[in-house]
Structure formats: structure tokens, C-alpha cells
Amino acid sequence: MIQRVWSSIPSWLKNRYSFTILVFLVWMLFFDQNDIISQIELKQQLNSVENKREYYKTQIKETRSDLENLLNDNEKLERFARERYLMKKPNEEIFVIVDEEK
CATH class of the missing domain: 1.20.5 (Single alpha-helices involved in coiled-coils or other helix-helix interfaces)
Known part of the structure; x- marks a missing residue:
């Protein structure tokens, strides 16, 4: 045998x-503990985090440029305040139209 x-x-x-x-x-x-399956999963997580990092870097750049534009241009600041916070001048009326689908 x-x-x-x-x-x-x-x-x-x-x-x-x-x-x-x-x-x-x-x-x-x-x-x-560091088997091949764990290494593959960690590599995928790393790629995901790096992609998110790049996305947030571009978002930060865009936000900074928008902030710079708002601080330097009063017309853009007024438009932003009216659209975002529904601000108005004393002699105006604002009508808000709400989309029922959303």
C-alpha cells in the first residue's frame, strides 16, 4: 500500500x-497573513483611494478658482448669493419654482 x-x-x-x-x-x-488574495484586494483599494484623491484635488482647484472669482467680482458674488441663498434686494420679490419630480 x-x-x-x-x-x-x-x-x-x-x-x-x-x-x-x-x-x-x-x-x-x-x-x-500577506497572501496573494489580500495583496490583490489591497492593490484595488489603493487604486480606488488614488482615484478619489485625484478627483478631490481637481475639485479643490475648481473651488479655489470659484472663490477667487467671487472675491474679485461683485456681480458674480451677487449672482451666487441670489441663486444659492435666495437673497434679494429690498424692492424685489422672489418666486421659487420647485420641481416635483425631484
């Missing part, structure tokens, strides 16, 4: 160094 099992094992696995390397690779790929 044991002889039959031993003869069915490939000769390269009978070598203790090959067997040790194989066990080490299996351990590193599947059982270690």
Missing part, C-alpha cells in the same frame, strides 16, 4: 528541497 502510493508520487516531489519549496509557496500564496 505505502509502496504503491510512494511510487505514484512524481520523482521531483520526492526530493526534500523541491517538497520544501512547494510547501513554502503554498503557504505564502494561501495561508500567510
Whole structure:
């Protein structure tokens, strides 16, 4: 019985160094704390965070340019205040039209 099992094992696995390397690779790929599956997931998370970082960098640039425009141009500041905060002059009336679909 044991002889039959031993003869069915490939000769390269009978070598203790090959067997040790194989066990080490299996351990590193599947059982270690830093296995290959964890590394792939961490790489995907890193890519996601880097993409979000780039998005927020562009948003910050746009917001800073808008702020600069608002601080330097009174007409744009007045338009922004009227649209965003529904501000009005003393002699005006404002009618707000609400979309019922939203």
C-alpha cells in the first residue's frame, strides 16, 4: 500500500528541497497573513483611494478658482448669493419654482 502510493508520487516531489519549496509557496500564496488574495484586494483599494484623491484635488482647484472669482467680482458674488441663498434686494420679490419630480 505505502509502496504503491510512494511510487505514484512524481520523482521531483520526492526530493526534500523541491517538497520544501512547494510547501513554502503554498503557504505564502494561501495561508500567510500577506497572501496573494489580500495583496490583490489591497492593490484595488489603493487604486480606488488614488482615484478619489485625484478627483478631490481637481475639485479643490475648481473651488479655489470659484472663490477667487467671487472675491474679485461683485456681480458674480451677487449672482451666487441670489441663486444659492435666495437673497434679494429690498424692492424685489422672489418666486421659487420647485420641481416635483425631484
